[in-house]
Amino acid sequence: MATAHILSIDQKRLIRHHQVYILGGITIQNQLMRDLFQYELQLYPGLSPDIKAFPVSSNLNGGRRLVLIDCLERDMDNYLAGRELTDYIVPHFQLVAFFNLLPHWGREREAINLGVKGFFYRTDSLEILGEGVFTLFTEGLWIPRGALFEPLEDEEGDAEDLYDKLSLQPPNILLTRREKQILHNLGRGLRNKNIAEELGIGEATVKTHIYNIYKKIGVRRRSEAVLWAVRHNCLH
Template structure:
């Protein structure tokens, strides 16, 4: 029994090339195509493919926006991100939203086929060359989580304001505490999150999306 595939990519030549490549052996059937995010969501509901090959860069909702909606609405489809992006930030975002697979467009056809059948069988498939970066980032993410949890609520508030570029005097005024108390908090924050200065602390806060947390 063949796997029913839908391809979502804003380049028609890429969609055509993928269709020709995937349908050669008869074990994969492309039942729908979409050139943007809105069309992708509409056709997903109408065609109900087994696997969606999803590009990240698309108009009218990019691939990650589409993925969020798929997960929010609990659509019954396996999602394989097929993209040019090998940056860990894109992969981490996709993993956090919830993907079944993630491979690069320069992968060999055998890798693409393997990814499709792997996720269709209920397992996950991540581009092998990206796995070390993902593992490293996941370890750091868990380490950062432990560091964040070690902060008191006041230290957490000070860190957020520090990351927004406020000086100690401004932080003190905002939180209605003394400047000396702010200095003590900043010193404790540096020790707990393992940084040496305000710039590194700000980078830590931004990396962990703390600035918008209230």
């Protein structure tokens, strides 16, 4: 597979001062990932099954350090309950993501609350991996569409009732029903055009609602809005 077009030259320049570490065994797949990061993304990753092999501090000139945790041979339910993630990895590294997750794992919200910022699945392509790593470095969050909940048409009950049940905290932040709809669809990973088509409104109207949401909840980008919604239990 040709991988030269995973990221543009400008995108590679934006992330070249960051660092990525692969926490996993010295497998063929992980070595290929390391080569991908080094030769295609122009990053210089570390690879080790021991988190303490990676430096907890380094001179990156403002760059971020991302730990990619290989889930292939881990019992992820027990791993979330363990202490390595919460007591060591999250406090010492700015970005933490899981990769090789089973599709429909179902515990992404819990992982986000523990400090995990990204999720990659066993079915993801190299292009998705490259895009996700770039987005983690530039926006601080990579949550694929559908990772937090099933689409609305799979939910029980009427969609209007679902939006009315969104629990928004703190209580002094009041979003309109339409803003709740927009926020819900941001959590699904939909683009402005897709949201507009689904709700039957103009794309400019969607942008206006997103701007108002940002002002009300005090964020500046989509990833921050989704993270706020997850932490305040707004994406049922």
